[in-house]
Amino acid sequence: MSHIPENLAERAQWHLCLSHAFLIPEQEGSLEALRDDLPADLEELNATLELCDAASLARLKLTLEGITDHQQLLLTYSRLFLAPPAPAIPNLGFYLDGALMGSSCQQIEDLYASCGLERQKDFHDASDHIALYLQFIAWLYAKILEHEEEQAHDEAQKHLLNAYGTLRNHALPALERFVEQIEKAQRELALPSVFGELARLAQAALRQDAAAIHSLLPDDAPLTVQQEHIEEMAPQATTEGEMSHCNLCGTAFIAEAGLQQMIDTLQQQGLTTDHMLVCADCRASEMGMKPMKPPEIKKAAQ
Numbered sequence: 001m002s003h004i005p006e007n008l009a010e011r012a013q014w015h016l017c018l019s020h021a022f023l024i025p026e027q028e029g030s031l032e033a034l035r036d037d038l039p040a041d042l043e044e045l046n047a048t049l050e051l052c053d054a055a056s057l058a059r060l061k062l063t064l065e066g067i068t069d070h071q072q073l074l075l076t077y078s079r080l081f082l083a084p085p086a087p088a089i090p091n092l093g094f095y096l097d098g099a100l101m102g103s104s105c106q107q108i109e110d111l112y113a114s115c116g117l118e119r120q121k122d123f124h125d126a127s128d129h130i131a132l133y134l135q136f137i138a139w140l141y142a143k144i145l146e147h148e149e150e151q152a153h154d155e156a157q158k159h160l161l162n163a164y165g166t167l168r169n170h171a172l173p174a175l176e177r178f179v180e181q182i183e184k185a186q187r188e189l190a191l192p193s194v195f196g197e198l199a200r201l202a203q204a205a206l207r208q209d210a211a212a213i214h215s216l217l218p219d220d221a222p223l224t225v226q227q228e229h230i231e232e233m234a235p236q237a238t239t240e241g242e243m244s245h246c247n248l249c250g251t252a253f254i255a256e257a258g259l260q261q262m263i264d265t266l267q268q269q270g271l272t273t274d275h276m277l278v279c280a281d282c283r284a285s286e287m288g289m290k291p292m293k294p295p296e297i298k299k300a301a302q
Contacts, residue, residue: 003153003157003160003216004144004145004148004156004216005212005213005215006212007049008141008144008145009141009142009145010048010049011049011141011209012137012139012141012145013045013138014042014045014049014051014205015134015135015138015202015205015206016134016135016138017038017041017042018134018201018202018205019131019132019133019134019135019138020038020131021034021038021195021198022090022129022130022131022195022198024074024077024082025070025073025074026074028070030070030073031067031070035065035067038060038064039057039060039061039064042057042060042201043057049205049208051201051204051205051208052204052205056197056200056201056204057201059193059197060194060197060198060201063192063193063194063197064194066192067192067194072192073194076192076194076195077195079189079191080185080189080191080195081195087181087184087188087189088178088181088185089181090129090130090131090178091125091126092104092105092108092129092130092170092171092174092175092178093105093108093126093128093170093174094128094174095174095175095176095177095178095181096174100126101126104169104170104174105126105128107169107170108128108133108170109126109127111136111166112136115140115159117139128170130199130202133170133171134202137163137166137167137171137209140159140162140163141163143155143156144156144159144163160213160216163209163213164213164217167206167209167213168210171210172207172210175199175202175206176203178199179196179200179203182195182196182199183196
C-alpha cells in the first residue's frame with residue numbers, strides 16, 4: 001500500500017495554477033495567462049486527476065473568453081475582494097472566526113512557521129489569503145514527494161498529516177462560505193463568474209485531496225469538522241460608518257462600520273493598511289498590495 005496519495009505532483013500543479021489566479025491581476029499579461037493558458041492547463045491535469053467534470057472547465061473557459069480586456073478582469077477582482085466593503089474576503093480564517101487575523105489565521109501562520117516558512121515581507125496580506133494558502137498546499141505536496149524519494153517516510157508522513165489537518169480544520173469549512181459569498185456577490189453586482197468558477201475548482205480539488213489522504217490514515221481519523229460554528233460566525237452585513245478620505249486622491253467616502261476595527265487589527269500585526277482607505281475608483285488602478293512572486297502557470301513556463 002502506498003504511503004502517499006496518487007498523482008501528488010499533479011495535485012500540486014493544480015493548486016499552483018489556481019493560486020496564481022487568485023493573486024491581484026495587476027500585470028498586463030494576467031488576462032492572457034488566465035484566458036489562454038489556465039483552462040488548457042487544468043484540462044490536461046484533470047485528465048489524470050479527474051477532480052471535476054468537463055462541464056465545469058467548459059464554464060470557466062467560456063467565462064474567461066467573455067472578459068474583453070485586462071481592466072475588466074482587474075475591476076472584477078477589485079469589486080469582489082478589495083473595494084470596501086469587500087463582499088468576498090479572500091482570507092480563509094474570516095469564514096471560521098468571523099473576523100480578520102483571528103485564531104484560525106494564526107494557526108495557519110504557525111503551520112507555515114513549523115515547516116520553516118514565513119510570509120515574504122512584500123506580501124502585504126494575511127497568511128490565510130487563498131492564493132498563499134494554495135501555494136503552501138502545493139509546497140507541502142512537493143516536500144512529501146521529496147521525502148518519499150529519499151526514503152524519509154517519517155518526514156513524509158509528518159507533512160501528510162499537516163496537510164490533512166489544515167484541509168480538515170481550515171480549508172474545507174472555510175471554502176463553503178467563501179464560495180457562497182463569491183457567487184452571491186457575482187449575482188448582486190452582475191460580475192463575470194470567473195472567480196466563482198475558480199473557487200469551486202479549488203474546493204473540489206481540496207475536498208478530494210482530503211479524502212485521498214484520509215484513506216491512508218487510521219479509520220478513526222475524522223474527515224470534516226462540524227459546520228455549526230461556521231454559520232454562527234458567518235460575516236454579517238455591514239452598516240455605513242464614519243467619513244474617510246482616500247489616501248490616493250483625497251476624496252471623501254463612507255467607510256463601513258467595521259473598517260476601523262479591521263485597520264486596527266492589521267496594524268497590530270505589523271501589516272500595511274493603506275489599501276483599506278482607498279476609494280473604489282482609485283482602487284481599480286492602485287491595488288495597494290504587492291504579493292509574493294506568483295508561480296508560473298504550467299504552459300506559460302514552457
